[in-house]
Amino acid sequence: MSATSSELTDSYLFRDLPAADKAEWSRLASRRTLAVGERLFSQGDKATGLFVVLSGGVRVFKLSPDGRRQVLHTFGPGEPVGEVAMLSGGAYPANAEAAASTTLAYLERARFLQALGESPQLAMNLLATLAGRLKLFAEVIEDLSFKEVSARLAGHLLAAWEAQGQPSRLTLPGTKGELADQLGTAPETLSRTMGKLERAGLLQVKGRSLGLPDPEGLRSIVEAGRLERDKEP
Amino acid sequence: MSATSSELTDSYLFRDLPAADKAEWSRLASRRTLAVGERLFSQGDKATGLFVVLSGGVRVFKLSPDGRRQVLHTFGPGEPVGEVAMLSGGAYPANAEAAASTTLAYLERARFLQALGESPQLAMNLLATLAGRLKLFAEVIEDLSFKEVSARLAGHLLAAWEAQGQPSRLTLPGTKGELADQLGTAPETLSRTMGKLERAGLLQVKGRSLGLPDPEGLRSIVEAGRLERDKEP
DNA sequence: TGACGAATTTGACTTAGGTCAAGGCGAGAC
DNA sequence: GTCTCGCCTTGACCTAAGTCAAATTCGTCA
Numbered sequence: 001m002s003a004t005s006s007e008l009t010d011s012y013l014f015r016d017l018p019a020a021d022k023a024e025w026s027r028l029a030s031r032r033t034l035a036v037g038e039r040l041f042s043q044g045d046k047a048t049g050l051f052v053v054l055s056g057g058v059r060v061f062k063l064s065p066d067g068r069r070q071v072l073h074t075f076g077p078g079e080p081v082g083e084v085a086m087l088s089g090g091a092y093p094a095n096a097e098a099a100a101s102t103t104l105a106y107l108e109r110a111r112f113l114q115a116l117g118e119s120p121q122l123a124m125n126l127l128a129t130l131a132g133r134l135k136l137f138a139e140v141i142e143d144l145s146f147k148e149v150s151a152r153l154a155g156h157l158l159a160a161w162e163a164q165g166q167p168s169r170l171t172l173p174g175t176k177g178e179l180a181d182q183l184g185t186a187p188e189t190l191s192r193t194m195g196k197l198e199r200a201g202l203l204q205v206k207g208r209s210l211g212l213p214d215p216e217g218l219r220s221i222v223e224a225g226r227l228e229r230d231k232e233p
Numbered sequence: 234m235s236a237t238s239s240e241l242t243d244s245y246l247f248r249d250l251p252a253a254d255k256a257e258w259s260r261l262a263s264r265r266t267l268a269v270g271e272r273l274f275s276q277g278d279k280a281t282g283l284f285v286v287l288s289g290g291v292r293v294f295k296l297s298p299d300g301r302r303q304v305l306h307t308f309g310p311g312e313p314v315g316e317v318a319m320l321s322g323g324a325y326p327a328n329a330e331a332a333a334s335t336t337l338a339y340l341e342r343a344r345f346l347q348a349l350g351e352s353p354q355l356a357m358n359l360l361a362t363l364a365g366r367l368k369l370f371a372e373v374i375e376d377l378s379f380k381e382v383s384a385r386l387a388g389h390l391l392a393a394w395e396a397q398g399q400p401s402r403l404t405l406p407g408t409k410g411e412l413a414d415q416l417g418t419a420p421e422t423l424s425r426t427m428g429k430l431e432r433a434g435l436l437q438v439k440g441r442s443l444g445l446p447d448p449e450g451l452r453s454i455v456e457a458g459r460l461e462r463d464k465e466p
Numbered sequence: 467t468g469a470c471g472a473a474t475t476t477g478a479c480t481t482a483g484g485t486c487a488a489g490g491c492g493a494g495a496c
Numbered sequence: 497g498t499c500t501c502g503c504c505t506t507g508a509c510c511t512a513a514g515t516c517a518a519a520t521t522c523g524t525c526a
Contacts, residue, residue, distance in 0.1 A: 062371065064379040065458055072371055084371075087364035093371055116357060123356035124349060130363040131320035137370040138295065138305055138317075138326055144377045145417050146297040148482065176504070184378045189483055191505055207492085207504095225298055381512065408473065422513055424475055440522080 007054040008105045011078035013125050021119065029105040034058075034098035040081070041092045047085030049109045053077050056102025057173075060094050061181065071182045073136060074099050080129060086112065099174065144184055149193045150227035152183045154218040157203070161212055172208040196227060240287040241338045244311035246358050254352065262338040267291075267331035273314070274325045280318030282342045286310050289335025290406075293327050294414065304415045306369060307332050313362060319345065332407060377417055382426045383460035385416045387451040390436070394445055405441040429460060 008014070008029055009022035017025075032051070034040060040051065040058060051058070058081050061071045072094060075081050085092040086109050116123050143152050156179070161170045172179060180190040197203040202218055204211035212218065221227050241247070241262055242255035250258075265284070267273060273284065273291060284291070291314050294304045305327060308314050318325040319342050349356050376385050389412070394403045405412060413423040430436040435451055437444035445451065454460050 062375040062378070064375075065456070068379065070374060070378040072374060084364045084367045087360055088368065093368045116360070117353045120350045120353060120356060123353060123360065127320055127349070127356065127360060127363065130360065130367065131317045134317045134363065134367060134370065135321065135326045137367065137374065140374055141303060141305060141370065141377065142295040142297075144374065145295070145303040146301065175502095186484055187504075188485080188506085192483090195505085223298070410473070419514060420474075421476085421515080425513090428475085 007077070008052055011052055011080075013052065013078075013080055013129065014122070015125055016121050017119065021115075021122075025107070028111060029107055032104045032106055034102045034104065036098055036101055038098045040096040040098065040104070042095050043093060044091050047082055047090065047092050047109065050083055050086045050107045050112050051081045052105045052107070053079050053081060054103040054105055057099040058096050058102060058104070059099040060096045062094050069181045070184050072140065073133075074182070080126075083126065083130065099178075147222075147225040148227070149183060149185050149189055150196060151221050151225045152185075153190070153193055153197070154202070154221040154227075156183060157210065157212060158215060158218050158222065161215070168211070170210045170212060172210065176208075200227065240310070241285055244285055244313075246285065246311075246313055246362065247355070248358055249354050250352065254348075254355075258340070261344060262340055265337045265339055267335045267337065269331055269334055271331045273329040273331065273337070275328050276326060277324050280315055280323065280325050280342065283316055283319045283340045283345055284314045285338045285340070286312050286314060287336040287338055290332040291329050291335060291337070292332040292411075293329045295327050302328075302414050303417050305373065306366075307415070313359075316359065316363065332411075380455075380458040381460070382416060382418045382422055383429060384454050384458045385418075386423070386426055386430070387435070387454040387460075389416060390443065390445060391448060391451050391455065394448070401444070403443045403445060405443065409441075433460065 006026070009017075009026055014022055014025060029052075031054075034056070041047070043063065053075050055077055057074050057076050059071055059074045060081065061069045063069050081096060081104075082092065116126065143155065147155070157170065160173075161167070164170060176190055176194075177187045180187045183190065185193075194203060194205050197218075198205055200217070202212075202214050202221070204213060239259070242250075242259055247255055247258060262285075264287075267289070274280070276296065286308050288310055290307050290309050292304055292307045293314065294302045296302050314329055314337075315325065349359065376388065380388070390403065393406075394400070397403060409423055410420045413420045416423065418426075427436060427438055430451075431438055433450070435445070435447050435454070437446060
């Protein structure tokens, strides 16, 4: 397989590269398609290359011995997946699966490493990407360590709401069970927590469609790390 | 200030660089000394450069609104600190302080960025470092999310024990309160957890000196993510 | 040695959130 | 329509771990 469109070379990773290089990468990349839920790689698999999400999304997560999962991050179009394994050369340190119907470009490890050594611009782009990722992971650690579920949920909803351009109603991209994994909690707890926010007048839940009547209220929960009291007469 | 010895250029970051470049960096770097507990930078401070630990250690941590802290990692000699802020250009995303009496080299941001653009080898070294750091953070997330305190403690002790060459007695580098921060728990909980491990015959505590009579037992706790039962007749 | 302050331990209590086990509900199949 | 398989919610319960407060121990400086 080959010939990915410009989706690949428009990605941040290839920003500011000479057009000739971009054309070269378009030629070299192969394409892969995943159905929702399909596994891209599993922790421990030997890494042979780098993926770039073209459309859809890829969820990267850790799995506990007893099957619970913690999502590290969900990567969207333009974002590379599997860089760590590619750089440190060994196995993937986590699992990845399609969060939606997804297409990916695949770049072979040896060739990409060689290109990194020859193109400082490419290296700088990847460095910036990794730096952003580290900041992100540091925030996940902070959240897990300091914030209770209500605050993690509020933060997640606000971020999604802003990412979708502050629509009047926010639509969840997946099931609530998946959201629970993202937040590092159990579905039952998520359900109860949504109930609390709803009773506090901060959220309206109707299936996967959510209304955020009071974004500022949500934000103050995020700041505080907790939902203070359960107001209900 | 200037003139750091070869401690700087022996670090992984400068590995395989031409001798001339190394000499140049030795000249360019300034040196800074910190007493135990002294703050190197705080979250939100504007980042102007990159530090490399020469001796001692630097603890990087997040602070919760109410003062609790979660250590992301403690960096030792040869390791860079502050790369994320330097690369993403803004403020430090976390706090850092000396975990011991520490000396650092300081490299100015603009010059280092320029060098990155000119030296693919330097860029590759930094990429490898960041990749390692991401893997590390992913493990912290996994631990916080899946493992209870006993397992985090067991894992930490095993790692420290192995890092020190499996001595018969392990000496804690700091106070137990500091260890509690590392593990993301409260001192009281750490104390009780050590008691449990001791009662289970997996640990001998005498002040800051610890004996690990049964490393395999500890390892099985790490694997399981939990201390099964409290055996005591 | 003695005394002070910090570190640590212990006890009693509270609580967020996980687990197990029923239901309830909704969207597509028929 | 109504059956039915997944999701989702709810209730009852349990437990790890945080909090507050009161000892107790330890290190060290005079």
